[in-house]
Amino acid sequence: MSLYCGIGCRRKSFWYFRLLSTYVTKTRYLFELKEDDDACKKAQQTGAFYLFHSLAPLLQKSGHQYQAPRHSLLELERLLAEFGQDTQRIEDSVLIGCSEQHEAWFALDLGLNSSSSINASLEKPEMETELKGSFTELRKALFQLNTKDASLLTMAQALLRWHDAHQFCSRSGQPTKKNMAGSKRVCPSSKIIYYPQMAPVVITLVSDGTRCLLARQSSFPKGMYSALAGFCDIGESLEEAVRREVAEEVGLEVERLQYSASQHWPFPNSSLMIACHATVQPGQTEIQVNLKELEAAGWFSHDEVATALRKNNPYTQQQYGTFWLPPKLAIAHQLIKEWVEKPPCSTLPA
Numbered sequence: 573m574s575l576y577c578g579i580g581c582r583r584k585s586f587w588y589f590r591l592l593s594t595y596v597t598k599t600r601y602l603f604e605l606k607e608d609d610d611a612c613k614k615a616q617q618t619g620a621f622y623l624f625h626s627l628a629p630l631l632q633k634s635g636h637q638y639q640a641p642r643h644s645l646l647e648l649e650r651l652l653a654e655f656g657q658d659t660q661r662i663e664d665s666v667l668i669g670c671s672e673q674h675e676a677w678f679a680l681d682l683g684l685n686s687s688s689s690i691n692a693s694l695e696k697p698e699m700e701t702e703l704k705g706s707f708t709e710l711r712k713a714l715f716q717l718n719t720k721d722a723s724l725l726t727m728a729q730a731l732l733r734w735h736d737a738h739q740f741c742s743r744s745g746q747p748t749k750k751n752m753a754g755s756k757r758v759c760p761s762s763k764i765i766y767y768p769q770m771a772p773v774v775i776t777l778v779s780d781g782t783r784c785l786l787a788r789q790s791s792f793p794k795g796m797y798s799a800l801a802g803f804c805d806i807g808e809s810l811e812e813a814v815r816r817e818v819a820e821e822v823g824l825e826v827e828r829l830q831y832s833a834s835q836h837w838p839f840p841n842s843s844l845m846i847a848c849h850a851t852v853q854p855g856q857t858e859i860q861v862n863l864k865e866l867e868a869a870g871w872f873s874h875d876e877v878a879t880a881l882r883k884n885n886p887y888t889q890q891q892y893g894t895f896w897l898p899p900k901l902a903i904a905h906q907l908i909k910e911w912v913e914k915p916p917c918s919t920l921p922a
């Protein structure tokens with residue numbers, strides 16, 4: 573529908589403007605902060621900082637949940653001063669988002685070696701006491717965070733990790749310099765601009781019409797089965813990557829494919845998970861597991877998967893070693909849930 577309504581629908585266009593404007597102005601504001609170092613530095617004055625130490629976010633435990641506290645620039649400056657550190661270190665922070673009221677959010681790692689300050693890693697236990705929290709490995713805490721914090725922290729960690737790993741130009745060998753927001757790094761010598769990257773990964777739930785195929789790697793927690801996943805090769809389309817991965821890992825040829833959703837996944841590095849449903853012909857379901865990639869794979873009935881989804885509690889099932897599925901936050905869970913609620917034989921085009 574056009575946004576340029578006549579007088580007759582003034583009320584409607586007003587609401588459209590209101591609905592769009594919050595998101596659009598927020599997006600434009602973030603774009604400005606990425607492009608303009610001065611504007612970004614100014615945004616730090618009224619912004620909020622999420623703290624990390626060697627890529628582990630500062631978290632506070634409340635019951636079974638974790639929360640990520642935020643600190644103002646003033647609090648951060650006070651903290652650094654208290655530990656005898658240079659406030660120049662704040663320039664290492666990266667922009668990770670903003671509120672609807674345009675309070676900019678930044679992430680800063682106090683443990684990684686700083687490029688803008690001569691100070692090495694700050695003392696972790698003292699910091700934790702002072703900050704009334706603990707720097708917790710994200711892999712351990714991810715599933716006990718709310719969705720908003722989980723998404724912000726995984727993005728922040730990925731960006732901080734990328735900066736830490738791209739301090740030098742691969743052409744000139746000279747140090748690269750990050751822009752204020754951390755949306756790129758530039759080599760002053762070769763003039764090459766480096767942008768943060770993530771690797772595309774396909775994740776596919778294969779079905780034969782009545783059953784779905786689940787597999788596990790030896791590195792998975794005991795008893796956990798998931799959909800088939802694999803990194804895209806360079807030059808491959810999404811469809812080619814799915815076809816190749818399924819053939820490589822279980823020796824099957826998929827014939828129909830349906831895109832479901834995507835997700836940023838931080839482990840072990842930054843990946844863009846692209847989730848799909850795929851089918852094989854009912855007569856061509858014999859699995860040949862590639863043991864270099866997988867520990868086991870098998871067909872599971874609708875009832876088995878529906879029961880596992882209902883009971884899914886990684887904390888208890890890991891202990892008893894029963895068959896269980898990835899937790900809610902993982903896109904594999906969403907893909908499996910989608911199949912249980914609407915098996916793909918009824919959703920895929922003929």
Ligand SMILES: NC(=O)c1ccc[n+]([C@@H]2O[C@H](COP(=O)([O-])OP(=O)(O)OC[C@H]3O[C@@H](n4cnc5c(N)ncnc54)[C@H](O)[C@@H]3O)[C@@H](O)[C@H]2O)c1
Nearest residue numbers: 771773775798801802803837839840845898902903904905
């Ligand atoms: N979010 C989810 O629900 C979910 C579920 C399953 C897997 N995953 C993620 O998907 C990713 C890929 O799955 P996989 O391990 O089965 O992949 P895979 O089947 O492609 O096998 C991994 C191997 O691929 C090679 N490889 C090729 N390109 C690579 C790259 N850019 N980075 C790292 N290795 C590369 C390496 O040899 C590596 O050992 C994993 O990182 C895993 O964490 C996420």
Ligand SMILES: [Mg+2]
Nearest residue numbers: 800801802865
């Ligand atoms: Mg794989």
